[in-house]
Amino acid sequence: MSSASATVRVEKATSDLLIGPDWTMNMDICDSINSDQWQAKDVVKAVKKRLQHKNPRVQFLALTLLETMIKNCGDYVHFQVVDRDILQEMIKIVRKKTDMQVRDKILVLLDSWQEAFGGPGGKYPQYYWAYTELKRTGVQFPQRSPDSALIFTPPVTYPASASRHPQPGYGIPSGSPVSLDEAMTSEMANLSLADLDRVRSVMDLLSDMLKAVSQDDREAVKDEVITDLVNQCSSNRKMLMQLVNSTGDEHLLAQGLTLNDELQSLLAKHDAIASVVLLYQLKHLVLLYQLKRLKQFRGQVLLFHLQPQ
DSSP states (O other): OOHHHHHHHHHHHTOTTOSSOOHHHHHHHHHHHHHOGGGHHHHHHHHHHHHTOSOHHHHHHHHHHHHHHHHHSOHHHHHHHHHTTHHHHHHHHHHTTOOHHHHHHHHHHHHHHHHHTTGGGSSOTHHHHHHHHHHHTTOOOOOOOTTOOOOOOOOOOOOTTSOOOOOTTTTSOTTOSOOHHHHHHHHHTTOOHHHHHHHHHHHHHHHHHHHTOOTTOGGGGGOHHHHHHHHHHHHHHHHHHHHHHHOOOHHHHHHHHHHHHHHHHHHHHHHHHHHHHHHHHHHHHHHHHHHHHHHHHHHHHHHHHHSOO
16 A cells, blocks of 8 residues: 555545544555555554544544554554654644544543553553643543453454455454444434435435436446445445434434435445446457457368368
8 A cells, every 4th residue: 555545545534524434444444554564654644634634523533543543553553653743643632622522532542542551661651641741731531431441452464365344343442342333323323414414415426426427438437436435325324224223313313214215226326337337348348259259260261261172
């Protein structure tokens, strides 16, 4: 994964169009680092840039990605977080007293990290120093849950040829009673109508782009922008299903069900167009194969007639 590729993937994982963490993308980034640990430098650099974003949603998603990397990617990431001054960037955000959700997320992370890394006598005392720097200025840290686990999950690597599938609880601390589904449900608890409007805006954009796909150029359905929108809609639909199963707000439930149905229809439309493209490609390959065989046959016939009788 090149520096440019790392930036693109981190931007996708922290897009302000997402209504919650894209766990699949987060885990994919972790897998890439674990398969080639030299990528940690570029990924952490890209995460720092997203932490500096003005949108609190982008900052929160960047913190969630960073948390997942710290738990799953080992020493290379732990070092890069210190070396790239990520901790100082987090302190700056807290001191600016911006979005409270982002601020509390940072405080919870710094508190858990300073203990997990062994405090002032640990391998990376910088995590402890960041914690105490805020503590000295009178910052009140949220009370930590008594059952919160500080254990790091061993890095998981996959062969390049193997397909990657999220493991249950991947990104959640080892030994934690919280499952991946429960974590996603927790994210849903903070959803608002504004989040649903954001889902609809992504859906409307994809709908408009699919309408613009010409009958004569169905290959356009493979466009990178369309592919990204499809991935975001698929991720959003999973989260909507969590919302439908967890919310007690009837108005939010009705909106979520409607959006889910519309998303399902839109994704089905995309798949139908993509299937036509695939069918066309198969027919084209078959035709090319038949033409090749026909040329070979004609060549054999010509040779037969040229041979002396």
